[in-house]
Amino acid sequence: MNDSTQAMVDFLRERYRTNVHTHERLFSAFANGQIGADMGGTIETRTRHAHQPLREAESMLELFEHTIVAHLGTAGPMGAIAEQPLRILAHPFL
Structure with a gap:
Protein backbone atom coordinates (compact mmCIF):
# COMPACT_ATOMS: atom_id res chain seq x y z
CA MET A 1 0.00 0.00 0.00
CA ASN A 2 1.48 3.34 -0.97
CA ASP A 3 1.62 6.38 1.33
CA SER A 4 -1.34 8.08 -0.32
CA THR A 5 -3.54 5.02 0.08
CA GLN A 6 -2.43 4.54 3.68
CA ALA A 7 -3.21 8.18 4.44
CA MET A 8 -6.75 7.77 3.09
CA VAL A 9 -7.24 4.59 5.14
CA ASP A 10 -5.97 6.27 8.30
CA PHE A 11 -8.11 9.35 7.75
CA LEU A 12 -11.33 7.45 7.03
CA ARG A 13 -10.73 4.95 9.82
CA GLU A 14 -10.36 7.82 12.30
CA ARG A 15 -13.51 9.53 11.00
CA TYR A 16 -15.53 6.32 11.30
CA ARG A 17 -14.19 5.59 14.78
CA THR A 18 -14.93 9.16 15.89
CA ASN A 19 -18.45 8.83 14.54
CA VAL A 20 -18.96 5.58 16.49
CA HIS A 21 -17.60 7.20 19.65
CA THR A 22 -19.87 10.24 19.25
CA HIS A 23 -22.96 8.08 18.80
CA GLU A 24 -21.98 5.88 21.74
CA ARG A 25 -21.83 8.96 23.96
CA LEU A 26 -25.18 10.24 22.66
CA PHE A 27 -26.79 6.84 23.11
CA SER A 28 -25.47 6.64 26.66
CA ALA A 29 -26.69 10.16 27.46
CA PHE A 30 -30.18 9.35 26.16
CA ALA A 31 -30.24 6.01 27.99
CA ASN A 32 -29.19 7.64 31.26
CA GLY A 33 -31.71 10.45 30.89
CA GLN A 34 -28.96 13.09 30.75
CA ILE A 35 -30.39 14.58 27.55
CA GLY A 36 -33.70 14.41 25.78
CA ALA A 37 -36.10 14.89 28.68
CA ASP A 38 -37.57 17.94 26.94
CA MET A 39 -38.13 15.89 23.76
CA GLY A 40 -41.07 13.99 25.22
CA GLY A 41 -41.65 10.29 25.16
CA THR A 42 -40.09 7.72 27.41
CA ILE A 43 -36.40 7.12 27.98
CA GLU A 44 -36.85 3.80 26.18
CA THR A 45 -38.28 5.50 23.09
CA ARG A 46 -35.55 8.13 22.99
CA THR A 47 -32.89 5.47 23.55
CA ARG A 48 -34.27 3.32 20.74
CA GLU A 56 -25.23 2.71 11.39
CA ALA A 57 -21.88 4.16 12.48
CA GLU A 58 -20.68 0.76 13.69
CA SER A 59 -21.81 -0.84 10.42
CA MET A 60 -19.95 1.71 8.32
CA LEU A 61 -16.72 1.08 10.22
CA GLU A 62 -17.15 -2.69 9.89
CA LEU A 63 -17.99 -2.44 6.19
CA PHE A 64 -14.96 -0.22 5.59
CA GLU A 65 -12.59 -2.55 7.44
CA HIS A 66 -13.89 -5.85 6.02
CA THR A 67 -14.70 -4.97 2.43
CA ILE A 68 -12.11 -2.32 1.57
CA VAL A 69 -9.15 -2.25 3.94
CA ALA A 70 -8.89 -6.04 4.16
CA HIS A 71 -8.42 -6.26 0.38
CA LEU A 72 -6.10 -3.33 -0.29
CA GLY A 73 -2.86 -4.55 -1.81
CA THR A 74 -3.99 -8.16 -2.15
CA ALA A 75 -3.74 -10.21 -5.32
CA GLY A 76 -6.75 -10.94 -7.45
CA PRO A 77 -9.78 -8.96 -8.49
CA MET A 78 -10.73 -7.77 -4.99
CA GLY A 79 -7.29 -6.30 -4.45
CA ALA A 80 -7.41 -4.67 -7.86
CA ILE A 81 -10.66 -2.86 -7.20
CA ALA A 82 -10.40 -2.19 -3.44
CA GLU A 83 -8.78 1.19 -3.96
CA GLN A 84 -11.70 2.46 -6.05
CA PRO A 85 -14.29 2.49 -3.22
CA LEU A 86 -11.60 3.85 -0.89
CA ARG A 87 -11.11 6.84 -3.18
CA ILE A 88 -14.87 7.29 -3.56
CA LEU A 89 -15.30 7.40 0.24
CA ALA A 90 -12.36 9.77 0.65
CA HIS A 91 -13.33 12.07 -2.23
CA PRO A 92 -15.65 14.40 -0.26
CA PHE A 93 -12.78 15.20 2.10
CA LEU A 94 -10.09 15.87 -0.51
Missing part, protein backbone atom coordinates in the same frame (compact mmCIF):
# COMPACT_ATOMS: atom_id res chain seq x y z
CA HIS A 49 -34.10 6.31 18.38
CA ALA A 50 -30.53 7.08 19.49
CA HIS A 51 -29.50 3.46 18.97
CA GLN A 52 -30.11 3.50 15.20
CA PRO A 53 -27.39 6.05 14.32
CA LEU A 54 -24.99 4.16 16.57
CA ARG A 55 -25.68 0.91 14.73
Whole structure:
Protein backbone atom coordinates (compact mmCIF):
# COMPACT_ATOMS: atom_id res chain seq x y z
CA MET A 1 0.00 0.00 0.00
CA ASN A 2 1.48 3.34 -0.97
CA ASP A 3 1.62 6.38 1.33
CA SER A 4 -1.34 8.08 -0.32
CA THR A 5 -3.54 5.02 0.08
CA GLN A 6 -2.43 4.54 3.68
CA ALA A 7 -3.21 8.18 4.44
CA MET A 8 -6.75 7.77 3.09
CA VAL A 9 -7.24 4.59 5.14
CA ASP A 10 -5.97 6.27 8.30
CA PHE A 11 -8.11 9.35 7.75
CA LEU A 12 -11.33 7.45 7.03
CA ARG A 13 -10.73 4.95 9.82
CA GLU A 14 -10.36 7.82 12.30
CA ARG A 15 -13.51 9.53 11.00
CA TYR A 16 -15.53 6.32 11.30
CA ARG A 17 -14.19 5.59 14.78
CA THR A 18 -14.93 9.16 15.89
CA ASN A 19 -18.45 8.83 14.54
CA VAL A 20 -18.96 5.58 16.49
CA HIS A 21 -17.60 7.20 19.65
CA THR A 22 -19.87 10.24 19.25
CA HIS A 23 -22.96 8.08 18.80
CA GLU A 24 -21.98 5.88 21.74
CA ARG A 25 -21.83 8.96 23.96
CA LEU A 26 -25.18 10.24 22.66
CA PHE A 27 -26.79 6.84 23.11
CA SER A 28 -25.47 6.64 26.66
CA ALA A 29 -26.69 10.16 27.46
CA PHE A 30 -30.18 9.35 26.16
CA ALA A 31 -30.24 6.01 27.99
CA ASN A 32 -29.19 7.64 31.26
CA GLY A 33 -31.71 10.45 30.89
CA GLN A 34 -28.96 13.09 30.75
CA ILE A 35 -30.39 14.58 27.55
CA GLY A 36 -33.70 14.41 25.78
CA ALA A 37 -36.10 14.89 28.68
CA ASP A 38 -37.57 17.94 26.94
CA MET A 39 -38.13 15.89 23.76
CA GLY A 40 -41.07 13.99 25.22
CA GLY A 41 -41.65 10.29 25.16
CA THR A 42 -40.09 7.72 27.41
CA ILE A 43 -36.40 7.12 27.98
CA GLU A 44 -36.85 3.80 26.18
CA THR A 45 -38.28 5.50 23.09
CA ARG A 46 -35.55 8.13 22.99
CA THR A 47 -32.89 5.47 23.55
CA ARG A 48 -34.27 3.32 20.74
CA HIS A 49 -34.10 6.31 18.38
CA ALA A 50 -30.53 7.08 19.49
CA HIS A 51 -29.50 3.46 18.97
CA GLN A 52 -30.11 3.50 15.20
CA PRO A 53 -27.39 6.05 14.32
CA LEU A 54 -24.99 4.16 16.57
CA ARG A 55 -25.68 0.91 14.73
CA GLU A 56 -25.23 2.71 11.39
CA ALA A 57 -21.88 4.16 12.48
CA GLU A 58 -20.68 0.76 13.69
CA SER A 59 -21.81 -0.84 10.42
CA MET A 60 -19.95 1.71 8.32
CA LEU A 61 -16.72 1.08 10.22
CA GLU A 62 -17.15 -2.69 9.89
CA LEU A 63 -17.99 -2.44 6.19
CA PHE A 64 -14.96 -0.22 5.59
CA GLU A 65 -12.59 -2.55 7.44
CA HIS A 66 -13.89 -5.85 6.02
CA THR A 67 -14.70 -4.97 2.43
CA ILE A 68 -12.11 -2.32 1.57
CA VAL A 69 -9.15 -2.25 3.94
CA ALA A 70 -8.89 -6.04 4.16
CA HIS A 71 -8.42 -6.26 0.38
CA LEU A 72 -6.10 -3.33 -0.29
CA GLY A 73 -2.86 -4.55 -1.81
CA THR A 74 -3.99 -8.16 -2.15
CA ALA A 75 -3.74 -10.21 -5.32
CA GLY A 76 -6.75 -10.94 -7.45
CA PRO A 77 -9.78 -8.96 -8.49
CA MET A 78 -10.73 -7.77 -4.99
CA GLY A 79 -7.29 -6.30 -4.45
CA ALA A 80 -7.41 -4.67 -7.86
CA ILE A 81 -10.66 -2.86 -7.20
CA ALA A 82 -10.40 -2.19 -3.44
CA GLU A 83 -8.78 1.19 -3.96
CA GLN A 84 -11.70 2.46 -6.05
CA PRO A 85 -14.29 2.49 -3.22
CA LEU A 86 -11.60 3.85 -0.89
CA ARG A 87 -11.11 6.84 -3.18
CA ILE A 88 -14.87 7.29 -3.56
CA LEU A 89 -15.30 7.40 0.24
CA ALA A 90 -12.36 9.77 0.65
CA HIS A 91 -13.33 12.07 -2.23
CA PRO A 92 -15.65 14.40 -0.26
CA PHE A 93 -12.78 15.20 2.10
CA LEU A 94 -10.09 15.87 -0.51
